[in-house]
Amino acid sequence: MTTALLPYEAETDVAELDSAPHNLDAEQAFLGALLYDNEMFHRVADWLKAEHFYDPVHGRIFETATDLIGRGSLADAVVLKTHFDRDDGLKDIGGTTYLAVLMEGAATGNAAVEYARIIYELALRRELIRIGHDLANAASADAEVHARDLIQGIEQKLFNLAEAGSTSRGFVSFKQALTESVASAAAAFERDGGLAGISSGLMELDRKLGGMHPSDLIILAGRPSMGKTSLATNIAFNVAKAYEHELQPDGSKKTTKGGVVGFFSLEMSAEQLATRLIADHTSIPGYMIRQGMIDATQYEEIRDGVLEIQSLPLFIDDTGGLPISALAARARRLKRTHGLDLIVVDYLQLITSTKAGSGSSRVEEVSEVTQNLKALAKELAVPVIALSQLSRQVENREDKKPQLSDLRESGSIEQDADVVLFVYREAYYKEREKPREDTPEYHAWEDEFRRIERVAEVVIGKQRHGPIGTAKLAFDGMLTKFTDLETRFDDPHE
Structure with missing residues (x-):
């Protein structure tokens, strides 16, 4: 666990920080890289999501930026400024000038991808801690539930976590469904028989x-x-x-x-x-x-x-x-x-x-x-x-x-x-x-x-x-x- 190098963290009451694993330095460095070079999104889009960021403001910045990139628009500090002018969370850490600060501290190339992996890894660890707390509470509080049922429930949660959301992906666009269909047809065409x-x-x-x-x-x-x-x-x-x-x-x-x-x-x-x-x-x-x-x-x-x-x-x-x-x-x-x-x-x-x-x-x-x-x-x-x-x-x-x-x-x-x-x-x-x-x-x-x-x-x-x-x-x-x-x-x- 580390504290951030950027100015706003110096003003944050460390006692308020949760003990859950997180790395704000990595989040800031990666977001800066994303705003500096939007192509970075395509290197992490399959597995990094907004909910993986510990700081909710960072999650909103990532979500807004990736939405713009997905629509073919530019996502940098200037463009995002109009989206966050009234964001109270961003105001608390320096306002829209914080977006420019992120770009100044941007990581480059493979380092940015490695920071993204750190963000993802720590998000999994936080979820593991949450699952552990849930199991401890259920095992000690609910005597009517059989222990084997608790084990099976936790196993399913762990499996879903290991699969990183692949088992429940919500709505899928028609374009994505068509892409998957064509990929299946291509695999059949190339496969023997x-x-x-x-x-x-x-x-x-x-x-x-x-x-x-x-x-x-x-x-x-x-x-x-x-x-x-x-x-x-x-x-x-x-x-x-x-x-x-x-x-x-x-x-x-x-x-x-x-x-x-x-x-x-x-x-x-x-x-x-x-x-x-x-x-x-x-x-x-x-x-x-x-x-x-x-x-x-x-x-x-x-x-x-x-x-x-x-x-x-x-x-x-x-x-x-x-x-x-x-x-x-x-x-x-x-x-x-x-x-x-x-x-x-x-x-x-x-x-x-x-x-x-x-x-x-x-x-x-x-x-x-x-x-x-x-x-x-x-x-x-x-x-x-x-x-x-x-x-x-x-x-x-x-x-x-x-x-x-x-x-x-x-x-x-x-x-x-x-x-x-x-x-x-x-x-x-x-x-x-x-x-x-x-x-x-x-x-x-x-x-x-x-x-x-x-x-x-x-x-x-x-x-x-x-x-x-x-x-x-x-x-x-x-x-x-x-x-x-x-x-x-x-x-x-x-």
Whole structure:
């Protein structure tokens, strides 16, 4: 903490100054540089805001100057004088002549940017102190609030502070929205395959969706044994395997391909999920791995495979009955500590709502979960894939292909989702129609079953950004693995 070198500070009662971290010298030197050279604004505009200045008068000077610069006008002491003639705060520290004094003490070049970083850093420290005081007061005063709820609330505040306002930016001008849209289109044009979002690793599905887009809530639904968990696992594994990044000047990592995946497995254990991924990678069926039905060669393949994939950025949380607030807090923490590009939730009906046990209906509880998942996708700017059950009414129809109305608690899920995908395998139902082998119908059934045995469909029931349709994939039940039909597994029957 320092005192200012400029005249007005000599007249300030130091006892009135708050003990919060601040540096008025840095604020004065930077503001002088900004008024002297308006181009300085473009070097700090992405992260320095008026509220970061400790002295409120300095904040108003910065806000007025940047507003003028943003409109293409000159912002120096002469121009700003007309804006501050009646500013009582500025009068207390020397009036409009103070603006000229600022320009006289202006920093230059990189020094000015460094002063801006000091201003920003000290603003974060003041906010940390405020959050700490809030936590101390809440922890000692409000005995009715659970400690875990306090922790989650503070975690969210810390995450928002770390993101420096990126999660809540208020109104955006149409010009800025257009710029971001064109940037997204340019990225898709330049990227292999022309995807604007993250590749699922399945070309046919990518072609239909254009990849998985940040802030999208993607519902992946299906009846039991259709393979929805398998498909979600395959996608998560593909994204993690494709992960590439670039180091930024500040030491952070910028994802350039694939991504860091957070997988919330509320039904399967982390060990069961890992076994599936080993089977996916080694092409050794999972049941053989679990039951120890492998030979020495296969054991060596598994060991080598584990060494190859053990460092993939795939993080698994297998806590059962996880509350939606805790899920969000853990996702924020993962993004803060390791980065995060995709969230998978298996499955949303197992997430605990804050309304559970309060007499609310199941529809209301699921509605709260889907709304919070959508909000989390927007907040973290990542796609969220949430698996969902389908109602039994599918089984009562002659045409078993799922529809939006088949979603359990369908109203809220359908409304909040950006994309709804249904996994459908005709072979699942055909197998249950198998006639006795000594009947004339058996050979016709066998031919039809072999034709469809390894074909799966992903039905796009809703897509906010594109058309609905169907993506056909290959499915290997032994490995619980989906691939593109172009690279489907060898079938001895064909």
